Amino acid sequence: MSDFIKLTNVTKTYTRGKESISIFDKLTLSIPKGDFVAIMGPSGSGKTTLLNLLGGTDRCDSGEIVFDGEHIEGYSEGQLAAWRARNVGFIFQFYNLMPVLTAAQNVELPLMLTSLTSLPSQKRKDNVATALKIVDLSDRAGHKPKELSGGQQQRVAIARAIVSDPKFLLCDEPTGDLDRATANDILKTLQQLNRELGKTIIMVTHDPEAARFATRTLHLDKGQFVEVTS
Amino acid sequence: MTDFDLVWKNLFRRPLRTGLLIVSIFIAFLIFGLLVSVNVALERSSNSGTASNRLVVANKINFTQPMPIAYVNQVATIKGVTAVTHFSWFGAYYQDQTKSRFVGFAVDPATYTAIYSDQIKLGPGQREAFIKTRDGVIVGKALAEKYGWRLGQVIPISSNIYIKPDGGRALDMRVVGIFSGAKPDDPTTALYFNYEYLNESRTFGRDQIGTIGVVTASPDLNDAVAKAIDARFANSPYETATVDEKTFQRAFLKQAGDLNFIITMVVAAAFAAILMIVGTTLVSAVRERTKEIGVMKTLGFPGPRVLRMVLGESILLSGLGGGLGLGVAALMLKGLSKSAMGASFGDLSMDLSVALVGIVLALLLGLVTGLIPALSALRMNIIDALGRR
Numbered sequence: 001m002s003d004f005i006k007l008t009n010v011t012k013t014y015t016r017g018k019e020s021i022s023i024f025d026k027l028t029l030s031i032p033k034g035d036f037v038a039i040m041g042p043s044g045s046g047k048t049t050l051l052n053l054l055g056g057t058d059r060c061d062s063g064e065i066v067f068d069g070e071h072i073e074g075y076s077e078g079q080l081a082a083w084r085a086r087n088v089g090f091i092f093q094f095y096n097l098m099p100v101l102t103a104a105q106n107v108e109l110p111l112m113l114t115s116l117t118s119l120p121s122q123k124r125k126d127n128v129a130t131a132l133k134i135v136d137l138s139d140r141a142g143h144k145p146k147e148l149s150g151g152q153q154q155r156v157a158i159a160r161a162i163v164s165d166p167k168f169l170l171c172d173e174p175t176g177d178l179d180r181a182t183a184n185d186i187l188k189t190l191q192q193l194n195r196e197l198g199k200t201i202i203m204v205t206h207d208p209e210a211a212r213f214a215t216r217t218l219h220l221d222k223g224q225f226v227e228v229t230s
Numbered sequence: 231m232t233d234f235d236l237v238w239k240n241l242f243r244r245p246l247r248t249g250l251l252i253v254s255i256f257i258a259f260l261i262f263g264l265l266v267s268v269n270v271a272l273e274r275s276s277n278s279g280t281a282s283n284r285l286v287v288a289n290k291i292n293f294t295q296p297m298p299i300a301y302v303n304q305v306a307t308i309k310g311v312t313a314v315t316h317f318s319w320f321g322a323y324y325q326d327q328t329k330s331r332f333v334g335f336a337v338d339p340a341t342y343t344a345i346y347s348d349q350i351k352l353g354p355g356q357r358e359a360f361i362k363t364r365d366g367v368i369v370g371k372a373l374a375e376k377y378g379w380r381l382g383q384v385i386p387i388s389s390n391i392y393i394k395p396d397g398g399r400a401l402d403m404r405v406v407g408i409f410s411g412a413k414p415d416d417p418t419t420a421l422y423f424n425y426e427y428l429n430e431s432r433t434f435g436r437d438q439i440g441t442i443g444v445v446t447a448s449p450d451l452n453d454a455v456a457k458a459i460d461a462r463f464a465n466s467p468y469e470t471a472t473v474d475e476k477t478f479q480r481a482f483l484k485q486a487g488d489l490n491f492i493i494t495m496v497v498a499a500a501f502a503a504i505l506m507i508v509g510t511t512l513v514s515a516v517r518e519r520t521k522e523i524g525v526m527k528t529l530g531f532p533g534p535r536v537l538r539m540v541l542g543e544s545i546l547l548s549g550l551g552g553g554l555g556l557g558v559a560a561l562m563l564k565g566l567s568k569s570a571m572g573a574s575f576g577d578l579s580m581d582l583s584v585a586l587v588g589i590v591l592a593l594l595l596g597l598v599t600g601l602i603p604a605l606s607a608l609r610m611n612i613i614d615a616l617g618r619r
Contacts, residue, residue: 085530100239
């Protein structure tokens with residue numbers, strides 16, 4: 001299977017005051033299309049930084065980051081924003097929904113970006129309805145986040161992540177704030193998106209139970225992959 | 231959903247805070263609308279009905295102080311003077327001193343209506359009737375309509391200055407003329423009656439007058455004539471100050487002091503306070519939304535678009551407050567125009583230029599107060615905003 005996501009010799013260093021902290025030193029990673037990868041590792045291992053680089057919200061110091069043949073390491077802020085809108089669906093640990101918007105309006109947000117802004121109003125509504133249906137929340141479309149449970153909010157976040165049909169999903173501890181049963185529901189939904197819709201999913205987690213839903217798990221420690229389990 | 235929907239929802243996420251901000255902006259623009267409009271009305275009023283070859287002679291101490299009526303004939307003899315009249319403030323009101331005050335002068339009917347014929351347009355025969363009728367009064371069209379006065383009607387006009395020997399304040403006056411102004415929108419909220427009628431009935435100030443109106447042969451002679459008049463009465467118990475009509479009217483209307491300065495200071499203070507209040511509130515409002523802005527940027531909203539949205543909020547906020555303030559000020563001015571106070575100013579309605587300046591100020595206020603939070607939203611780093619390091 002060809003590489004859908006490829007990181008080659010990626011170096012990333014943070015500077016805090018006078019101190020430089022090396023996160024990655026020539027990190028290399030390949031993820032094929034349609035993969036569901038869990039990334040695990042202790043705190044400070046570089047999981048979040050890796051997710052930031054993969055999501056185009058941070059830039060590497062050197063090396064190459066290629067998505068579906070597109071090099072993004074040299075992109076400007078504006079180019080990265082447009083690239084994210086086209087290609088990435090984000091799911092956060094604490095859902096990060098807009099409290100002033102209803103579930104449907106939160107899901108509609110990505111459709112306000114890129115070429116999707118030209119979609120007719122009815123088509124946008126249809127896309128939102130479809131995304132909410134996939135996560136089984138059609139009956140909660142008009143509710144605001146504070147009127148929804150944690151699990152429901154995370155499902156709204158998943159619907160927001162998939163509504164623009166992105167090429168891959170980045171999940172940062174998507175079940176970290178949920179009880180076991182709700183977490184399993186969310187993970188099943190992600191698994192379904194991977195299996196039935198072919199979405200490539202990269203999920204950072206501390207939870208081995210959650211990692212079991214992925215097709216493989218990469219263990220990261222001190223900026224290097226130390227183990228791969230399938 | 232559009233960007234405007236997002237701006238609107240974010241603006242009203244805390245309705246009480248937004249409401250209070252709108253109220254404070256509303257108050258600032260209400261003050262602006264009212265004070266600046268009054269100032270414009272003063273300007274308009276002092277410019278209307280003035281002639282370039284007319285002078286006004288008043289007591290040097292203050293125009294509220296009297297002069298002997300004998301001055302009128304003396305002024306008439308000064309070289310360059312072609313006509314003279316006199317007029318005295320009566321402090322007129324009808325029935326209720328607090329609610330129905332208006333401009334009223336005791337004048338010499340023949341000379342006054344001749345000199346100010348450009349401002350007092352009477353119907354056929356009415357000037358002659360005014361000259362002949364000892365208790366005759368001519369009233370402005372707007373004033374007559376307000377109180378329903380008709381020609382031939384006898385009306386009791388009281389004074390808040392003069393008292394009759396019987397202790398009464400009202401003089402019965404017969405309406406012998408109803409005048410209009412030179413232009414349809416000129417104020418016609420005054421009345422004029424015979425000075426002799428006042429002089430014979432008052433208990434003090436007999437044979438004294440308030441001001442003298444002078445017509446010169448040419449505007450070029452104004453300065454020389456004014457100097458000559460003041461020189462004639464120098465070192466007398468009633469020294470005079472002679473100015474052109476426009477200057478006198480402005481001074482008369484600005485008895486409260488330098489209104490321009492006061493208005494500028496009050497409006498500036500109101501805007502400075504609003505700038506601080508709205509500016510700091512918007513900064514903290516955007517700061518508490520740091521994470522949401524980080525999420526929007528993560529989803530792909532470009533920085534400049536986020537900047538526009540934050541600026542949109544501040545402009546919408548000041549637009550709502552400013553628009554409401556200007557609107558209510560316009561309504562209040564309309565009401566004030568019909569009141570006793572408004573009668574002194576003529577047309578108080580809000581000038582289009584005041585409304586336009588107000589709208590521009592509202593936009594500027596929105597831009598200035600929104601600039602700092604908008605720039606901070608533009609520069610906000612996603613990783614810092616979401617605490618993802």
